[in-house]
Every structure is written in structure tokens, then in C-alpha cells.
Amino acid sequence: MDDSPALRISGLTRSFGGLPALAGVDLELRRGEVVGLLGPNGSGKTTLINVISGVYRPTAGRVEVMGHDATGSAPEGLVRLGLNRTFQTPRPFRTLTLRENVSVALRHGRNPGQSEDEILQLCGLGGKGNLLAESLNSSEQKRLDLARALATGPDVLLVDELAAGMRHDELDGAAELLRGLAAAGRALLVVEHLMGFVRQVTHRVVVLNAGAAIFAGSLEEASQDPRVVEVFLGA
């Protein structure tokens, strides 16, 4: 297996009406690695995920997925290259059953060699395949988002706040799930506000502020870094 990064972004910039939401972000993700993406509200975390996953076109910069240039690709093109994401506010197909939700992705993505029910089981939704997605609570809907993403067989997975809104007793299971996905050879970029969860899941973190990466390194170092502390605590 080659050692090139699963995801490499360089100089990624995106402006909305002249205002930069992302200003030249660089980031590398390797297989088997979980990187936490931190930053205060409005720092550009979700925008970054939207640009990487093709929802927005970058104003400048480059995105490479598994060694292929994917800059400006449409979402479905990125899915074929092996990238997928979940949404901060979950977006399942509400009028479809859980099994159908996963089935659509299985048919159109890169087949991961698992069945609908196996993927649902993996995401903690086993036995619910015949329910309509709109009947799920928000934490289940987030896991369904994840299940749909996994059904396309991604090598790179962008997870936007899986734990937010989850009950305390669900967090350990979610953390274990994400670590397992990485251990199976995927590269994960995880946006999260719950620090305990970040500590449990990630190998290292990147901190965004005002659209720029101001720190990259371990979570321990981050908590000592004056710029990071300033951003989070204003101390």
C-alpha cells in the first residue's frame, strides 16, 4: 500500500460575496488516522467540510483524494473517488425506510461488500431497517447519515458533529465506532465540540479560527498553545 495521504488539501480558500470563509487551509489525512477539526462557531469547520465534499466549489486551492486531483469535483464524483461525509444537521431520506436509505447509497457508490442490514447494525441501527427515517430521533438520524456514507465504501470520511446532541451514555459507543472505522484503514476528519469525545477519538487535531488553520498537533499541545487558548477562552 502506498504511503501517499488519503486526503490532501492545500491552500483551500472559499469566499462568500467577497468575505473569506476559508483562507488557505492546508491539511493531510492518512489512512487509519482520525484527525479532529476544532474551532469556535463560525470558524469555518463546516464550510471546510462542504468545500472538500464538493457542496461548494473552492475559490482557490486544491483537493486530492487518494492521489487524484478532485478540485471542484461534484459530490457524486468525489463519492466515486472514495470520499464521503455526514451532515451537522442530519439529512437522511426522511420518506424512505432505513434499509432503503442505505440501499440507495449501496447501488450508486463503491460497493463496500456489506449488506444494508450489516451496515445498519454497525451503526447501531440494527433491527430498525423497516422504519421510516423520519421516525428516528436526531442522534439516530446522525448515525443513519453515517451508515449512508459508509455504504458508498469511502476511504476518506468527514464526520460533522456526530456526538453533538447525543446522550451521555451514547458517546462511548460512537467513539468506539469511529475508532473502528479508522482501524479498518479509513481516514477520518472529525468535527466535534465535546472535548472528552475528541480526546477519546482523535490522534491529532487541527484548530481553525476565522477560516485559517492556527494550530496542528496533539490535543495536549493544543491546550497549551496560547493562540488556541485565546480563541477558545479569550484568556
Added chain:
Amino acid sequence: MAQRPRRQLVSDALMVVLPPAGFFAASFFYNNQLLLLTMMVYVALAQGLNVIFGFTGYLPFGYVGFFGAGAYGTALSVHFLHVPILVAVLLGGVAGLLVAALLSPLLRLTGAYFAIASLAAAEALYYLVSNPQLTAVTNGPYGVNLASVYNSGAAFDAAVILVGIAMLCVVWVRRSHFGMSLRAIRADPLSARMAGVNVVRARTIAWLISASLAGLAGAIYAWAISVFYPEAVFDLSISVFAIVFALFGGVGTVLGPLLGAIVLYGVYNYIGVSQPQEFQLIYGVLIVLIVLFLPNGLLSIRLRRLRRGR
């Protein structure tokens, strides 16, 4: 588990076969063949509208444009290509398909924009066809005469087959993975893209199927009545009927538009409304009432009761 798909298959087959068989049988008991034929044409139109509106949420007010294109496609094929009438009817379907392909950029629009743009397209097509400068081609505002190929019995049989085709299309869309993708797109287009679905392609396919059905319906209708003016086959009320029938029965279902067309068109003829404006008034009121009180159509009443019963 193995039993269910087979039962499903049988019921699907029945839904494709029974409606045309019913119409065919009805022709032996009921002597107003033109009424039955028109009803079948509306079944096809309502189901065609169902394919695009019921499964993608795109509502084409100008759906009649494909109907008119089918009628004129057939007429032009007869007059200029001198092909056999059945080929001409098929070419009418192709005409609907081609117009839809030409208009497929409209699918980039959403909601009201799409609905009204499609209406404008149908009107533009009408003014194009009826333009006196094109008299040499379309005979302009003076209409079309297909008396040379008139054959009411054969046209009736063609309409029976058309109903079967329309039912087949909807059953297929409802059951297939393609249909599942369409429902997924409707639920959330961005998520569908994230599931790897080519949203533009899927919508375009539904659009083309829908337009081809309308084109065939227009072709067979033109064949059956044989003499018509452009106003008759580009009449906006044809769109209105298709929309009302589909909505009344319930869009996104297999049987709803079929029932809607049979019930409403049947009741209309039974009551014997003689003035078109009374017809228009009743259907207008019906649209308002459906939107206000029965937004998911007639079939939803049954579904609601089932759900409550469980």
C-alpha cells in the same frame, strides 16, 4: 421472505394488465368509444404527470406541450414521411421525447420557476406551431387533417396498449431501484448526491419518460379525432385535467392517478356537464379543496385508516 416478492410480482403484473383489459372489455358494454378513448388518454397523461411530479416533485404546468408535440409529430410524420400510422404514432412519442430533451435545461430550475417555465415553453410551442409563417409545415392556425389514416377501432386498441404502457412505467418507477433513487432525490437532493446518485441524470430520465407518455397520448388522440386545430391539442386545460386527476387520486402512487382519471372523468360525463366553463369551475374548486383538505390524494384516506388501524 421468498413469498413476498412473488406476491408483489403478481400484484404488479395485475396492475399493469387489468386496467387496459378493463378498458378493452368496457368497449363491449359501452358504445361511446370516443369517451372511453379520451378517458384512456387522460389515464396516460395523469400517469405521465405522476412520473415527473409524483416522484421528483417537478410540476410541469406546460405538460400539454408534449401532448401537442405528439399530436403534431404524428401529423407531420404522416404528411411528410408517409410512414404507416403506427410508426407515425411512435414518432409522436418521439416528438414528445425530443421536446423534453430540448427543454431538459429547465430541470435546473426549481419549484414555481420550473412550473411556470414549462408553461411558457408550452405556450411558445403553441405559438410556434400555429404561426402563419409556418403554414407550409404545420398548416399554421388552420389545423391538421388526418382523415386519410382514420381508423377508430385501431386507434382505440392503441389507446388500450397505451394504458398498459403507462401503468408499466409507473409500476416500474415505483418498484425499481431507479424509482428509489428518485424518491431519495425528492427527499433530499444533496444527500442523494452524497449517496453517489447522479441527480441530474435521474431527473432527466423521469422527465423523458413522462414526456414520451404525453407524446404518445397526443399521437393517439390526434389519430382518433383526425381533424384538429392547434388550440385543441395545446389547450392548457389538458394540463389542468392531468394535474387534477393525478392529485385527486394521489401522486406518487400506482393506482391514484388511474382512479382519479376514471372517477373524475367518468363523473363529469355522467353528470353531463355541457359547458366547458362549468367543467373548469368544478375542477378549479376541486383543486383548491384537494390542496386544502386532501393534499395527498384520495388514496391517502385509505392509507391513513390503515395506519390508524395498526
Added chain:
Amino acid sequence: MPEQMETCLRVEGLGAGYGSLQVLWDFDLEIGAQESVVVLGPNGAGKSTLLRTLMGLLPARTGSISYFGRRIEGMRTSQRVRAGIAYMSEVGIFPELSVEENLLMGGYSLPRGRVRRRIEELCELFPEVARTRRGPAWKLSGGQRKMVGVAKALVAEPKLLVLDEPSAGLSPVYVNSVVEALARTMGQTGPALLVVEQNMKFLALAQRVYVIEGGRRRFRGTVDELQADDSLRRAYFGLQGA
């Protein structure tokens, strides 16, 4: 809440959500007249939903809301505003209107003359707002938007001021100035204050703190009690003590 203080707002068993999605569960909350309360919680915890339900922008599915002893959960939003509750959403302003018009809209439920007087007072209190007063609101920077948003909410002379994440999208410098401006406004005679936030700086304003998690209340107490709760600190408060 201190015993002798009059109760401004009492929320009991509040539940709310969108469609089939329940976001807020069985939430209790109490604010005394002139008390300042901060509700902390991460993204998606239900903070905005709580405020939208308080304002009547979203119907309460369960529970009750009492405002100075009066049940208000069935009232229209406009009635709640007239009763003296002012709200700043995360957006906070009308971008298409001028700053002046934004302030006028803030006093929509008040008589005309009083609004004019009130706007002059607030412009003295918020020099930032006075400077941008004549311009269109969409031209404002993030920090200026929040200032205008707060001033707009204050025009109505509220008895309860409700703010939805005033720090959202702001750089730390601006967060400080918003906190300072709020501290200046509140003082002794100011309204009761309810802020939902994930930024710890707003604790400086708080007499009491609630923590919301997964749509449910996880903690209530004073700032000191909160700081003493190690697990909460580790879970929520940035990278502190990582």
C-alpha cells in the same frame, strides 16, 4: 435563584421539536427579575430550540412557561414581545434594512415617540451603533452586527432580554466587547438576561448557569459550582485542562 427575588421566568417540563424530531425534553429553567442566567451547551444541544420555544416561534409540545406569574406558552410571539420579552436570534438583524430601521423595528410594539427617545439613549450607550446608524445593515462587520442586534433588542425596554449565541462568528476581541457592552447595560436596573452560549466568556455575566446536553438539562448552579464540577469542565470547556 435567591429566595427573596421576584421570579421573571419559570419554565417547567418544556418539550419542543421539528416535525418528527424532538429536540428539547422536559426542560426546567428559572430566572429572577434582573437576574442574569447563562445556558451553556454544545452545538445541537437544543439551545436555539429552547429560545425559539420561549419566544413562541416554535410551539411548546409539553410543559409550561410562566412570565411574572402569567402563563404565556399559548400566546403569540407578538404578545410575548409586548409583555416585555426581547430576543436576539443568531442572525440578530435585518440585513436588508438600514441600521436606523433595524432599531425602529426593535421598537415595533412601542409608541413612536418613545422609540425615538430610546434610540437616542441607546446610541449614547453604544457608540459603535451610533457611528453606523445611517448605513445599511448588510455592510456591518460581525461585531457591529451583534452590537446593533443587542441595541435593537433593547429598544423595546424589555423586562427580559434573550440572546441566542451572541458570540457566534465573532473573533475573541469582539466577544469581549459584546460582553462588556452587555455588562454595562445590565447593571442594577437592567432587565433579566438569558443568554445561550458555548463561549465561556459569557459566564462573566452570569449569576447562575445551566448546562444543556442532548436537549436535556445536565446541570444547574452557580458559576463556582460549575467550575468545581470536573467532568463538566472537561467535557465542555474548550481545551482547558486537557
Added chain:
Amino acid sequence: MLWLFALIAGILFGLYYALAALGLNLIFGVMRMVNLAHGDVIMLGGFAAVLLFDRLGINPLITVLLVIPPSLLVGFVAYYLLGTRVQRSRDPEMMSLVMFFGVSQVVEALAVIGFGNNEASITSAVFGSKPFSIAGQGVPGAWLVSAGVGLAALILLFVYLYHTGLGRATRAIMSNADEARAVGVNPDRISAITFGIGVGLAAIAGIFSLFMIGGTTPSEGVGLTVTAFAVIVIGGLGSPMGTFLGGIVFGLALMFTQTYAPVWSGFAPFAILLVIMLVRPTGLMGRSVRSV
């Protein structure tokens, strides 16, 4: 000098078309509903003017004032009876579209039953039979009056929206309906008033459709709705002042077609709408409408 005439006529017609589209755009801006019965209200306005003129000899300019109170009433009733209900449905935009399509059918049918299928009109001599001269081009007085009323309506609407409390609240709702509710605006009240104004503007436009389009028939509603929609799409949906620009562009395009290729003048409005939608669906001043 054909082009000069087309230019002058285009601007005059442009002002008229702006008037014809203004109400549709206002209603859309506030309620996000497309009133597909808009063209039918225009048609009714035309019939009102004809009836009042024929039976009572009332000058169409007086009719402008007379149609306002019933229009406001109709708008109120329509909004509270129909609008509020669809706005609370699952898919308000689509549902309102379908519903007002039904309303349009009802109005058209009632008009046929009430007025018959014949064209009704008023002689344009009511505004003077001698053409006025503008830059050496003879222009019927009725055109000038129509354009003048259109301009006056635009100015009055501008004053209302930018210099009155109600207008400010209306713009606040256009900007962000939830935010407006949160400062105490009752959106239903503003929406009902707006609906009334929108209907009134359409009815006034109807009076002058007699002179600009040349008579009115019950079936012209749909075409007028599409025309009005074309005008607001050119100017930008939800931007009342963009309608002014849209009207002028549309009027000029129409007049130049009529001058140089009259056979295509039925085709032109629809073709213009299609081209604009495909090339620049946001209009000249509007917001994005394309799907993902």
C-alpha cells in the same frame, strides 16, 4: 424612424407591464407564494372598468380609486381563507402554486359565466382621440395615461415600503420572517395587507389592459400571469424595485418584436421568459433559485 417609435412605445409599455407585475412580485416577496390567479385579477379589473363605463359612464381613472377597497377586501379574505392554510402545509411553495392555479381556473370560469366569452373594451377616445407627440412620434393618450399610472403606482409603493411603519415591517418580513415575528410583527396581518395591495395593483393594471392590450377576455388570465412572471423574473423575484427594470426590458423587447417581426409577437414573451430563466434565472436583481 420605426426604431424611435418602438423605443418610446417600449418604455411606455414597460411602465405598464411593471404595474401589471408589481403585485405578483410583492406577494411573492412577502409570502413566498406565487399567485397564479394574478392574471385573472387583471382580467377582472378590465371587466370592472368596462361595466362601470358602459352602465354608469364612469371614467376609467375614477375606476382606479373604486377598485381599491374591494381589492383589499378580496386580498384579506383570500389570504386568511386560503393563504394561511397552505403556508402551514408541508410544502407551502408547491401547494400554494397548485392551489392558486385552481383559483385561477375558478375565476376564469366564473368570468365566462358572468361576462360571456366575448372581448370587452372601452374606446381609447376617453383619454383624448388625438395622439400626443413625443420626439416627433404620435403616441395615443391612453398609453401615456397607462404609463403614468404605472409610474405613480411604483412611486407610491416605494414610499409605502420605505417611509411608513407598515412598509418597514413588510420589508422586515421579506428580509427574515422569523426575525420580524421576534420583534412583535404579526406576519399574518402584514401578509393579508400585502395580499390586498397585490390584488389592488393587479386590478388597476387590468383597467389599463383595455388600452394597452386592447380589450379583455376571460381566458387571457393565464397569459397575463405568465407575462407578469416574465417581468418579475427579468427584474428578480422578490425585488419590487427590480420589477420596474423588468417591465422596461420586457416592454422594449415586445415593442421591437412587434415593430420588426409582428408575426412572432405572440411567441416572443414566452421565448424571452425561457431564455432569461435559462441564462440568468436569478433575474437582474434577484437571489439564487437553482437547485443543487
